[in-house]
Amino acid sequence: MSSPETQVHRPLRILDLFAGPGGLDVAAHFLDLPSIGIEWDRNACETRYAAGLPTIHADVSVMRESRFDEIPTSVDVLAGGPPCQSFSVAGKGAGRRALDTVKEFIHRLVDGEDEAKIDEDLHALGDPRTALVLEPLRWLLKAIETEGRDPYKVIVLEQVPAALPLWQVYAKLLRGGEGRLQGVKYEADCWELKTEQFGVPQTRTRAVLVARLPGEGAIEPLEATHLPFDLHRGKRRAAQADMLPTDAALPATRRRWLSMAEALDVASAREGSPVDVSRLRTGGRTKFFVVSNYGSGGDPKNRGRRLSSEPAFTVTGKISRNKVYRNLGEYEAGRSDRFTIPESGVLQTFPHNFPWSGNDQAQQVGNAVPPRLGMHVLARAVRGDTPSEEELAAATTWPVVPASTTDELRAIGCGDQSRCPPDSHKVTRSPRTSAP
Template structure:
């Protein structure tokens, strides 16, 4: 009789493999505990499945009995893509990507307060550094001690400089951050990248009249198949109408053309309303309410703007719709998004509400003064938005893992 590993070929191990291949690593570890399997904590998912398989009872199945095919275990089940988060801020992008199942191995940002906040929330580290002084070779030498492959690069380099300088001013320090981003791409050659920026990037021009986005894409398209997306965070379960430019690139040799991420919320009417994240009125500290002087100022400005045909400066939230975009400048007066109960009771959003609007959990730690905290929140990528971008990248790269021998 033909045997395999001294087991007759007629005797087939049906040790729940068709089920356990679908379990998470945490569930597999629990299964190991049930079976009395020791030293399983350091194993990856594939090794855990093999361990469990060896310890289960072998059950005889008669010859010629049809067998339900076992779901193949692929690298997609066992591999976690490694990510570096450039311009990471306090960690909104990293939070979403981590929740999506990606392995963020490091963040980099120039603002010490943001880095301090980041490091309060993650096991891996963010490094406080100016990218112009931390080339990728130096980063790899100093911080990537385990020599991990970088599969995905994310970040939003400020591209305002191009409106002043132009692509031919390669040595202009105002262009440096985008150039450094490209250097990290060229050095690590990640399978994919996500570049996030303001929607205004698409309409910016240089002093010479060149389109900034054309300059950027000329660089990115050299080694990556790219797609430019104009996405609303509110279409991805974020209670905020935050519109962003998202450039996604997949390395050309992988022969995958990225597609626009599909909105999770298909209808404007189904977007998450800001009322769902507001603190009960009776629990809001009085310090958030506008003074009589501020209220009078809003009314006066409203009248002047109406005469001149300008828009109304202070924006009152519609409780049944997502919030307006929360910018980093919100700390100044909060007029970008105010809660109005009546003409005499108008207030700014609290720190907790601002975090929720950006889909940070309430227990996410953000360090610094009120100004520092609000600036970090306003500068962040909304966590839930980043979560769905992470899921999109995993789904896009999954065909690669299916082809891996």
């Protein structure tokens, strides 16, 4: 595996749309697949520069429309997770209500309808983020229709579960190769994946699409490495709980899900780690419980709780609002703690020392794809296998990136700032530390 510094100068293979702070790019790094990301949020770009991840600070649509020629021709994997807020159950749901309409837009794009008219109708939906789910398809069509470009060999997309019907439409059209696809056909499939079943210490479900050109065999579903977490465990009667399998009875190929305490303990034990859970230890054990920022069943007074011996709630941009208590005494006294940004990142399976930078770091963490899940998805899509134990073990620590590399990447990604998203550099950058 090469370092982030050397990957800057290697032929790029993966284009990560809506790249955020780098969930998929971190996964690609540990699989030795050089990538470049497009990201409009300046703060997320600062994290990416600090981590040594090649980045273009730009709007995905603008890049496609007017700067497509800047994407290296070596890129043969198109990946991305379009903004999910309008589809998310935590949002207002404009995307969920418009699912059938968005399906029609997908067909209209492939059928060759005038894109100006399509853009006008998309604007009428109200939430501009809903339209972004079409961008990966538009990037594929652009590659097919641009002279000197080849269709992407592999496509990897992820979103909240509510978007699965859209991925199913994508998959059907990619398999058909009709209209503007010009006979280009893919093997394609999509699934709902639970993150805790892939070693991520949180419960989070994602809709994932994988497509690739024929010749590499059929796409096989991902094989879970861990058991699912029982979200309804508190409602089970004691007699039912006794019937659940013990660790000794688990299948040899599937382990129990990973808990918050286990993940944080490992990160805290790393030399020089910014994660320090000593404040959460009682009697030599990391022991606490978390009260969620979200109300259960829509009732803010009935907020969910998780024990440290269980996976975390879905890590969102509001994770810093979750309250952490060591015991009931602290809860009754109102003395709560909070997860730090590095701790929140670990619950997302970012390396313990990942160099979070810029502002809105909690939002950056929450918006990211869990890198460990990304490793499983990319390995299956690009290589047709699963990450090795050595690759997964290496993914817990991020290589130190020299400040010169960060500066070089910022110069490449932002240049004179004239082509960055309007007004994005008016926000004051938070100071960061890095190796000389």
